[in-house]
Amino acid sequence: MTRCGIVRTFIADARRELIVSSGWRNVEATAIKDARALHEHFKALGETGDYGLERCGEIRELVEEIEELKVREDAIILAHNYQRPEIFEVADFVGDSLELARRGRDAEESTIVLCGVHFMAETAKILSPEKRVLIPDEKAGCSLAESADADELVARRDELRRVYPDLKVVSYVNTTAAVKAVTDVCCTSSNALEVVERVDSRNILFVPDENLAAWVARNTDKNIIAWNGNCYVHHQIRPEEIRKVREAIPDVRVVVHPECREDVLAEADAVLSTSGMIRYARETDATEFLIVTECGLSDRLLLEVPEKRFYKACQLCKYMKMITLEGTRDALVTGQDEILLSPEICDAARGALERMIELS
Ligand code: 13P
Ligand code: SF4
Numbered sequence: 001m002t003r004c005g006i007v008r009t010f011i012a013d014a015r016r017e018l019i020v021s022s023g024w025r026n027v028e029a030t031a032i033k034d035a036r037a038l039h040e041h042f043k044a045l046g047e048t049g050d051y052g053l054e055r056c057g058e059i060r061e062l063v064e065e066i067e068e069l070k071v072r073e074d075a076i077i078l079a080h081n082y083q084r085p086e087i088f089e090v091a092d093f094v095g096d097s098l099e100l101a102r103r104g105r106d107a108e109e110s111t112i113v114l115c116g117v118h119f120m121a122e123t124a125k126i127l128s129p130e131k132r133v134l135i136p137d138e139k140a141g142c143s144l145a146e147s148a149d150a151d152e153l154v155a156r157r158d159e160l161r162r163v164y165p166d167l168k169v170v171s172y173v174n175t176t177a178a179v180k181a182v183t184d185v186c187c188t189s190s191n192a193l194e195v196v197e198r199v200d201s202r203n204i205l206f207v208p209d210e211n212l213a214a215w216v217a218r219n220t221d222k223n224i225i226a227w228n229g230n231c232y233v234h235h236q237i238r239p240e241e242i243r244k245v246r247e248a249i250p251d252v253r254v255v256v257h258p259e260c261r262e263d264v265l266a267e268a269d270a271v272l273s274t275s276g277m278i279r280y281a282r283e284t285d286a287t288e289f290l291i292v293t294e295c296g297l298s299d300r301l302l303l304e305v306p307e308k309r310f311y312k313a314c315q316l317c318k319y320m321k322m323i324t325l326e327g328t329r330d331a332l333v334t335g336q337d338e339i340l341l342s343p344e345i346c347d348a349a350r351g352a353l354e355r356m357i358e359l360s
Helices: 004-008 033-047 051-072 087-088 097-104 118-127 148-162 178-182 192-197 210-218 238-249 273-285 294-304 327-336 343-359
Strands: 010-016 075-080 093-095 111-115 130-135 168-172 185-187 202-209 223-226 253-256 290-294 310-315
Touching: 004 178, 033 051, 033 294, 033 343, 051 075, 051 087, 051 327, 075 097, 087 118, 087 294, 087 327, 097 118, 097 343, 111 118, 111 148, 111 327, 118 178, 118 210, 118 343, 148 178, 168 192, 178 343, 185 192, 185 343, 192 210, 192 343, 202 210, 238 253, 238 290, 253 273, 253 310, 273 290, 273 294, 290 294, 294 310
Parallel strands: 075 093, 075 111, 111 130, 168 185, 168 202, 202 223, 253 290, 290 310
Antiparallel strands: 010 310
């Protein structure tokens, strides 16, 4: 099999060189691109998506409309790294979960539109209860967040505390507000190990990602007891796919998100959050990378001025892709879907998020 043939078996060749920006970005006010400029800009994506001239004309109109609505509604748009490329055209900030939590907390605007999944919007609401927080589609959930139920967590925690009286619950931010409300401290993919090391207990119930839990357990002396959840996007990636690419491209740097299975993480040169991957790609001398996470991250990289060569895993998160420009415009027009949480849940969940921000 040719080198390209092997790569295309499982991994779409990004076919582009990339310049990688910092992990997060504050998007500076720039002139709205016209349809032709958008069409040229999106050419960097190769065959991804529909960015013909007609669609780019529609995107331009939507971007203009959204920019006006942002002013009228005193709104800021925060977008996760996995979002559709056209969402980056209206985002004021793009980043990973931790960066979005921090940026949402510090926002001066009275409305936050969270272009990401539901738990990210809930996190913004918990940290800024006085603000209106909108998500363009409330069905944009997360398989990890769905896998942990607050009542079951309390039952498991209480059972374990009979054996380990010092046990603390560390929850990934990919959890519901109700789960955060019964959590001691939250973490994200970028600070999980740091949080676990700094929390004042030896025994930790780590919720809900079994893969992130296994990765943390391998890197700490603490006793990590894992919940049995996983991300359907990352959990389906297999080590053989990575080995095939390595065989074809021996110098390739393999960069893996910690939501991947343990046997996939064992193949990695670096295990990083989405924004950590971007920084790593920019800062290392290597020129070829295999990006093992949701495809949207590679799309962001493709757009940000090519310099290095990237190969990407072809995995899409159906929840992240529920967010569209049309939905974002409609959210600003109608005020839906608004994140509404009871003050009790909000107050109880805030401590776990604030402790995470303090510890990392
Ligand atoms: P990051 O915090 O690394 O962006 O991860 C969020 C996520 O949901 C990955 O699947
Ligand atoms: Fe959740 Fe996985 Fe989608 Fe991330 S990629 S939002 S963990 S389902």
